[in-house]
Amino acid sequence: MNDHVSESIQSTIDSSDVVLFMKGNREMPQCGFSNAVVNALSYLEVKFEDVDVLQSEEIREGIKVFSDWPTIPQLYVKGEFIGGCDIVKEMFETGELSQLFTEKEIAHTKKD
Amino acid sequence: MINCNSIMPMEQKEIENLIKISIPDAEVTITDLAGDNNHFSAHITSSLFDGKTRIQQHKMVYDALEGRMGGILHALSLKTTVKKD
Numbered sequence: 752m753n754d755h756v757s758e759s760i761q762s763t764i765d766s767s768d769v770v771l772f773m774k775g776n777r778e779m780p781q782c783g784f785s786n787a788v789v790n791a792l793s794y795l796e797v798k799f800e801d802v803d804v805l806q807s808e809e810i811r812e813g814i815k816v817f818s819d820w821p822t823i824p825q826l827y828v829k830g831e832f833i834g835g836c837d838i839v840k841e842m843f844e845t846g847e848l849s850q851l852f853t854e855k856e857i858a859h860t861k862k863d
Numbered sequence: 864m865i866n867c868n869s870i871m872p873m874e875q876k877e878i879e880n881l882i883k884i885s886i887p888d889a890e891v892t893i894t895d896l897a898g899d900n901n902h903f904s905a906h907i908t909s910s911l912f913d914g915k916t917r918i919q920q921h922k923m924v925y926d927a928l929e930g931r932m933g934g935i936l937h938a939l940s941l942k943t944t945v946k947k948d
Contacts, residue, residue, distance in 0.1 A: 784938075820918075821925050837941050838917045 756813040764827045768857050769799035772814050773824040777801045784836035785824040791843040792826075796860040797852060829855050878905065878928065878939070885927035886911055888946065896940070904940040912945045 764770050769792070775781030777789050777799075792799050804811035804823055815821055818832045826833045828851060833839060842848040852859040879891045882905070889909040896902040905924070912920040920943040928939075 819922070821930070832918070834918055834921075838921065841917070841942070 752809075752813040752816045756809045757817060760810065760813055760817050763800070763802060764830050767798075767800040768829055768855070769797055770802060770827040771799050771824055772802045772804050772810070772827075774803070774805050776803050781805060782823070784822070787836050788824045788826060788839050791839055791848060794843075795849055795852065797857060828852070828857065875903065878903065881929065881931075882907060882924060882927045886923060890946065896938075902938040904942070906942045906944070908944045908946045910946040910948065912943055917943065 771785075771788060771792065773780060773782075773785035773788065775785060777793070780786035780789050789801070802810070804814060811823065814823070814825055818825055820832065820835060822835050824836055824839075826835075826839050833851070834842070839848060842851065849859060849861050853861070875893045875895060878893055882889050882891050886907065886909045888911065889907050892906045894904045896904055907924055911923065915923070921941050924941055924943065
């Protein structure tokens with residue numbers, strides 16, 4: 752991955768509190784796994800930036816190198832890689848995702 | 864919705880074997896979610912997960928699958944649990 756791609760990814764991650772690299776976008780997810788994470792974030796009413804990796808092969812492959820994680824989607828909160836679909840779903844189900852947003856002072860709707 | 868899995872599927876046994884090579888004490892339960900030999904969920908229990916974050920645990924499984932994740936086996940849902948003695 753060249754520096755240009757790495758810098759572009761880094762600046763995207765730094766530009767918003769919550770960034771989701773996904774296939775498609777929040778209105779039109781193009782993969783069930785991306786859709787599942789969009790649903791979790793929408794349920795908690797969290798503001799997030801959706802990055803459609805299908806628009807750029809460089810970003811689609813670069814993000815996997817960047818995080819050393821082999822699949823999409825990938826969720827970042829305040830610059831930190833949180834996980835892919837499985838981990839975000841598990842955190843959502845256990846309440847850890849909501850707790851994370853609270854700890855990181857990110858506005859969301861806490862629903863029990 | 865584009866199809867997320869269009870590459871040669873892997874047999875369940877192959878997945879289990881690959882995981883057990885790298886994580887010898889792993890208890891592996893694999894479910895074929897869609898009956899298409901390519902959408903699986905795998906629940907792995909191992910003492911080697913102890914003290915590791917979920918990301919680290921899942922990476923251990925991905926590494927065990929030697930880079931097949933994402934490519935050949937896009938749709939493998941993982942759940943990891945620490946085996947307590």
